[in-house]
Amino acid sequence: MSVLKPIDELEAALSKLPGLGRRSASRAALALVREPIRLLDPLYAALRMARENVRCCSKCGAFTTVDSDPCGFCSDATRDGTAICVVEEPADIVSIEAAGAFRGRYHALGGKLSPSRRLGPEKLRLRELADRVRVEGITEVLLALSTDMEGDATAGYIAELLHGSGAKVTRLAFGLPVDSGIAYSDPLTLRRAIANRILQ
Amino acid sequence: MSVLKPIDELEAALSKLPGLGRRSASRAALALVREPIRLLDPLYAALRMARENVRCCSKCGAFTTVDSDPCGFCSDATRDGTAICVVEEPADIVSIEAAGAFRGRYHALGGKLSPSRRLGPEKLRLRELADRVRVEGITEVLLALSTDMEGDATAGYIAELLHGSGAKVTRLAFGLPVDSGIAYSDPLTLRRAIANRILQ
Numbered sequence: 001m002s003v004l005k006p007i008d009e010l011e012a013a014l015s016k017l018p019g020l021g022r023r024s025a026s027r028a029a030l031a032l033v034r035e036p037i038r039l040l041d042p043l044y045a046a047l048r049m050a051r052e053n054v055r056c057c058s059k060c061g062a063f064t065t066v067d068s069d070p071c072g073f074c075s076d077a078t079r080d081g082t083a084i085c086v087v088e089e090p091a092d093i094v095s096i097e098a099a100g101a102f103r104g105r106y107h108a109l110g111g112k113l114s115p116s117r118r119l120g121p122e123k124l125r126l127r128e129l130a131d132r133v134r135v136e137g138i139t140e141v142l143l144a145l146s147t148d149m150e151g152d153a154t155a156g157y158i159a160e161l162l163h164g165s166g167a168k169v170t171r172l173a174f175g176l177p178v179d180s181g182i183a184y185s186d187p188l189t190l191r192r193a194i195a196n197r198i199l200q
Numbered sequence: 201m202s203v204l205k206p207i208d209e210l211e212a213a214l215s216k217l218p219g220l221g222r223r224s225a226s227r228a229a230l231a232l233v234r235e236p237i238r239l240l241d242p243l244y245a246a247l248r249m250a251r252e253n254v255r256c257c258s259k260c261g262a263f264t265t266v267d268s269d270p271c272g273f274c275s276d277a278t279r280d281g282t283a284i285c286v287v288e289e290p291a292d293i294v295s296i297e298a299a300g301a302f303r304g305r306y307h308a309l310g311g312k313l314s315p316s317r318r319l320g321p322e323k324l325r326l327r328e329l330a331d332r333v334r335v336e337g338i339t340e341v342l343l344a345l346s347t348d349m350e351g352d353a354t355a356g357y358i359a360e361l362l363h364g365s366g367a368k369v370t371r372l373a374f375g376l377p378v379d380s381g382i383a384y385s386d387p388l389t390l391r392r393a394i395a396n397r398i399l400q
Binding site: 019 | 244263289297
């Protein structure tokens with residue numbers, strides 16, 4: 001439905017976001033132009049700020065700001081420097097932190113192994129992980145990966161990669177629902193899965 | 201939950217949009233920073249375009265662009281220049297147009313009479329409506345207002361205001377659900393309500 005080109009484009013951009021259908025994107029687009037001061041301007045400013053300032057930490061891959069690289073997790077001396085939690089995406093770190101049951105460092109791979117999507121080991125930050133385990137003297141690598149086949153394959157690959165490194169490789173307990181991603185889990189389930197983590 | 205200030209602010213701005221809860225705003229904010237090229241940049245560009253270009257028509261109050269004022273509805277010679285459909289908000293016009301059952305002009309009041317929110321007649325574009333009815337030789341004013349008490353009060357006020365103007369004042373049939381606004385109605389219900397409109 002064509003209303004007005006700028007409003008149509010707003011609706012199109014919004015409808016690509018997770019959780020917004022065409023109808024809610026349309027309502028949100030109209031609300032934005034109806035209330036520019038309360039709704040549009042703050043969102044515009046927040047997007048500009050995120051665009052200019054949010055980066056991935058050069059060390060662990062977590063979201064951070066331009067002016068703090070390495071990120072807060074990497075530079076926080078009160079965190080356990082001997083444990084690394086491996087996640088697929090930086091957004092997963094947010095969910096792990098919300099569970100509040102892990103106090104070590106992080107490492108975001110940038111995805112998981114997927115033959116169908118042609119994502120081989122060279123596309124993920126796996127060599128960086130092996131280097132960190134060696135250089136930082138890591139004693140435990142906790143894998144917080146998806147509980148689908150690709151997550152399993154990635155976990156198996158990492159266990160093999162770090163074999164002989166001296167680090168224990170563990171994985172979140174299968175309290176997680178199968179075929180789901182980390183970012184969709186609730187804090188309670190994640191907390192339980194961290195407490196019951198198993199040897200990979 | 202504090203993740204990273206720019207992401208928190210993105211979440212806060214998104215959560216004010218209709219239809220987005222805190223959880224979906226959080227997911228959308230993370231998706232935006234995770235996929236800047238596919239998601240963030242298009243939304244940012246669309247907001248900037250809407251911000252710079254979308255205005256309300258100086259004549260009828262409908263959404264239009266800076267470079268076409270009066271709007272397409274006001275300047276379209278193929279539309280019926282003797283009928284005006286009165287709505288509360290410019291966004292309501294989008295819903296009426298989607299129903300495809302009205303081919304006249306529009307007039308957005310900018311709200312409805314509301315003693316509790318201190319919106320008296322002087323806050324609405326009522327004098328402009330009366331002027332247009334007189335100057336443009338309008339023969340029918342179709343009120344497409346909310347079906348709540350404030351909508352009823354506004355409809356009554358307009359009927360009185362235009363008494364003696366020569367224009368017939370009609371109102372959408374009460375096929376509309378009670379206590380609801382125009383923008384939430386489906387096209388079919390609106391089409392029926394337009395066809396069965398009643399004398400105010």
